[in-house]
Amino acid sequence: MNPWWSxxxxxxxxxxxxxxxxxxxxxxxxxxxxxxxxxxxxRDALRRALAWIDPMERALNAAEIQVYGLLNGSVTxxxxxxxxxxxxxxxxEFDLSPDQRLVLDVDPYxxxxxxxQAVERLKYDAIDHWGKTLYPKHSPSMxxxxxxYQCSQTVEILRQQVDxxxxxxxxxxxxxxx
Amino acid sequence: xxxxxxxxxxxxxGYHQSTDVFARGRPVDTGLLAEALVYxxxxxxxxxxxxxxxxxxxxxxxxxxxxADITALFRAGVFEFYYFAFTTxxxxxxxxxxxxxxxxxxxxxxxxxxxxxxxxxRFVPPVREYFENTxxxxxxxxxxxxxxxxxxxxxxxxxxxxxAYRDFLNPQRSALMAQELVNxxxxxxxxxxxPEIIVxxxxxxxxxxxxxxxxxxxxxxxxxxxxxxxxxVTLPLSTAAAANKYLWxxxxxxxxxxxxxxxxxxxxxxxxxxxxxxxxxxxxxxEIVQELEAKVEFPDLRRLVNLDKIDFPKVLxxxxxxxxxxxxxxxxxxxxRDALIAYHQEVAQSSGFSGVAVRTLxxxxxxxxxxxxxxxxxxxxVGAAAGAAAADLIAEGTQAAIExxxxxxxxxxxxxxxIVFGNWYKQRIAKLLTEEANA
Numbered sequence: 313m314n315p316w317w318s319x320x321x322x323x324x325x326x327x328x329x330x331x332x333x334x335x336x337x338x339x340x341x342x343x344x345x346x347x348x349x350x351x352x353x354x355r356d357a358l359r360r361a362l363a364w365i366d367p368m369e370r371a372l373n374a375a376e377i378q379v380y381g382l383l384n385g386s387v388t389x390x391x392x393x394x395x396x397x398x399x400x401x402x403x404x405e406f407d408l409s410p411d412q413r414l415v416l417d418v419d420p421y422x423x424x425x426x427x428x429q430a431v432e433r434l435k436y437d438a439i440d441h442w443g444k445t446l447y448p449k450h451s452p453s454m455x456x457x458x459x460x461y462q463c464s465q466t467v468e469i470l471r472q473q474v475d476x477x478x479x480x481x482x483x484x485x486x487x488x489x490x
Numbered sequence: 491x492x493x494x495x496x497x498x499x500x501x502x503x504g505y506h507q508s509t510d511v512f513a514r515g516r517p518v519d520t521g522l523l524a525e526a527l528v529y530x531x532x533x534x535x536x537x538x539x540x541x542x543x544x545x546x547x548x549x550x551x552x553x554x555x556x557x558a559d560i561t562a563l564f565r566a567g568v569f570e571f572y573y574f575a576f577t578t579x580x581x582x583x584x585x586x587x588x589x590x591x592x593x594x595x596x597x598x599x600x601x602x603x604x605x606x607x608x609x610x611x612r613f614v615p616p617v618r619e620y621f622e623n624t625x626x627x628x629x630x631x632x633x634x635x636x637x638x639x640x641x642x643x644x645x646x647x648x649x650x651x652x653x654a655y656r657d658f659l660n661p662q663r664s665a666l667m668a669q670e671l672v673n674x675x676x677x678x679x680x681x682x683x684x685p686e687i688i689v690x691x692x693x694x695x696x697x698x699x700x701x702x703x704x705x706x707x708x709x710x711x712x713x714x715x716x717x718x719x720x721x722x723v724t725l726p727l728s729t730a731a732a733a734n735k736y737l738w739x740x741x742x743x744x745x746x747x748x749x750x751x752x753x754x755x756x757x758x759x760x761x762x763x764x765x766x767x768x769x770x771x772x773x774x775x776x777e778i779v780q781e782l783e784a785k786v787e788f789p790d791l792r793r794l795v796n797l798d799k800i801d802f803p804k805v806l807x808x809x810x811x812x813x814x815x816x817x818x819x820x821x822x823x824x825x826x827r828d829a830l831i832a833y834h835q836e837v838a839q840s841s842g843f844s845g846v847a848v849r850t851l852x853x854x855x856x857x858x859x860x861x862x863x864x865x866x867x868x869x870x871x872v873g874a875a876a877g878a879a880a881a882d883l884i885a886e887g888t889q890a891a892i893e894x895x896x897x898x899x900x901x902x903x904x905x906x907x908x909i910v911f912g913n914w915y916k917q918r919i920a921k922l923l924t925e926e927a928n929a
Contacts, residue, residue, distance in 0.1 A: 453813065454813065455531045457495070457531040457532055457567050458531065458566075458568075458809075458810070460566035461563060461566035461568050464561075464563075464565040465559065465562040467562070467565075468558035468561050468565070471558070471629060475623065475625055475626070
C-alpha cells in the first residue's frame with residue numbers, strides 16, 4: 313500500500329475517534345448536569361417535605377395532651393377545641409409547589425395530607441368518646457380508660473405513619489447522592 | 491376505696507400459678523390477661539423476672555398485638571405493671587434427695603433492685619428487639635412512665651412472709667397448701683384421684699423444724715420434663731408467700747385480683763382467715779367473704795387464647811362490647827347474678843360466639859358489696875378481744891404473722907371490697923379454723 317494513503321487514513325480515523333470521544337464526553341457531561349440539576353431540585357423538594365415531620369410530631373404530642381386533658385376532665389370541651397393543634401396552618405408554609413412534586417419519585421403529598429386529616433379527625437373522635445364517657449348519666453356507654461385507649465391507639469398509628477413518611481423521604485434523599 | 495375498675499393479674503406460669511400453661515411450656519398466661527381485659531378497665535400485670543416480661547411482650551406480639559397497640563394500651567392505662575423489686579425465696583439446704591433443711595424465707599434484693607425505677611433498668615432493655623426501630627421503642631418506654639408500680643422489700647416488710655412461714659409450720663395449714671399443689675399436678679398429669687396429704691411438723695428447737703409429708707413431695711412428677719420436682723417441699727411455702735404478697739398489694743391498691751390455679755385457693759383461704767381473725771367470728775367472715783359461681787354461655791377465653799385459637803385483636807373487640815360486665819362489677823349496690831349471666835350470653839352472641847359450651851364463672855371475695863359494708867361492725871375487734879387472742883400468738887413469736895392478718899382484715903369490707911376471680915371453696919378453711927378455735 314502507498315504510504316501517503318495510510319497516513320491519510322490514520323489521520324482521518326484519529327480525527328474521527330477524537331471527535332467521537334469529545335462528543336461522547338460532552339453527552340455524559342450534559343447528562344450529568346441534567347441529573348445533578350434534577351437531584352438538586354429533588355433535594356430541595358425533599359428538604360421541604362421533611363420539614364413537615366417536626367410540626368406533625370409536635371401536633372401529635374399536643375393533640376394527645378389535649379385529648380387526655382379532655383377525657384380526664386382537666387380541660388373543658390371549649391378549651392379543648394381552641395387548644396387542639398391546627399396542623400394545616402403549620403404545614404401551609406412548607407407546602408410543595410406542583411413542579412417540586414413532579415420531580416419526586418413518589419409524591420409524599422397524599423401521605424402527608426392523610427396524616428393531617430387524621431389529626432383533624434382525632435379531634436372530633438375525642439369529643440365523641442368524651443361524650444360517651446359522660447352519657448347516659450350514671451351509666452355511661454364508655455369508660456375513660458377505654459376512651460383514652462381508642463385515642464392513644466389512633467395517635468400511635470399516626471406516629472407510625474409519620475415515622476414511615478420520614479423514612480421514605482430520608483431514603484429518597486440519600487438516593488440523590490448515588 | 492375499691493371501685494373494681496382494676497385488677498392485679500399475675501401472669502408468670504409455674505407450679506404456684508397457671509400450672510396448666512406451665513405444663514405446656516408457656517412462660518406466661520396470656521389467656522388470663524385476655525380474660526382480665528374483658529372484666530376490668532385496668533389490668534395491673536405482674537411477672538417475676540425480666541425474662542418473663544420479655545416473653546410476655548413477645549407473646550402479645552405473636553398473638554396479634556402490634557407494638558403500637560401495646561404502647562397505646564400502656565399509655566391509656568389499660569395496661570399497668572406491678573413490680574415487686576425483690577424475690578421471695580426459701581433458703582434451703584439439700585441434705586439428701588429425701589431431706590431438705592429449710593432455714594427460712596427471705597425477701598432478696600440485689601443492688602439494681604434497690605435503685606429507684608429499677609424496672610426500667612432490669613425489664614425494659616431486653617424487650618428492645620421486639621420493636622422495629624428506636625423511635626417505636628422510645629415511645630413504648632415513654633408510655634411505661636407512670637404505669638409501673640414498683641414495690642421494694644422494705645415497703646412490704648416481713649409480715650407477709652412471716653405469715654406464710656407460720657402457715658407452713660402449722661401441720662393442718664401446710665397440708666391444705668400442699669394439697670392444692672398435689673391436686674393440680676394430679677389433674678394436669680391425669681394421675682387419678684390425688685392422695686390426701688398429711689403433714690407432721692416437729693419443733694427441733696433453735697428455730698429449726700422437721701417437716702414430713704405422708705406423700706413424698708420430691709417424687710411428684712415435674713411438669714416441664716421427665717423428672718421429679720426436686721425442691722417440691724418448698725413449693726407450698728413459696729406459693730403461700732406469693733399469695734400473701736398479692737393480697738398485700740391489692741389491699742394497698744384497693745383493687746381486685748384475677749388469679750389462676752392453684753394460688754387462688756391459697757388467696758381465698760387467707761382472705762377468709764383475715765376476716766375471721768379480724769372480726770372474731772366465723773359467721774361474720776362467711777358473710778363478708780363469699781363465693782359466686784355462675785354457669786354462663788361464654789367462650790373460655792383463657793383456654794382459647796392459650797391455644798392460639800383467639801388472638802388479642804378479637805379479645806379487644808370482645809372487651810369493647812363487654813362494658814356491661816365491668817359496670818356490673820363496679821356497681822356494688824345491685825349485683826344481680828341473673829343479669830351477669832344474661833350479659834355474658836348477650837356479649838358472646840354479639841361477638842360471634844353463639845352456641846358455645848356453658849362454662850362456670852367462679853369468683854369470691856366481698857361479693858355483697860354495699861350490703862356487706864352496711865352490715866359491718868363499727869370497729870373490727872382489733873381492740874380488747876383480738877388483743878388477747880393476738881397476745882397468745884405474739885407469745886408464740888408470731889407477732890409479724892398475725893399483724894399481717896389484722897392489717898388485711900382492718901380494711902376488708904370497708905375501704906377494700908376485693909373480688910377475686912379464681913377457684914376457691916371455703917369449706918376446708920372454715921372447717922380448719924373451727925377446729926383450731928376449738929382446740
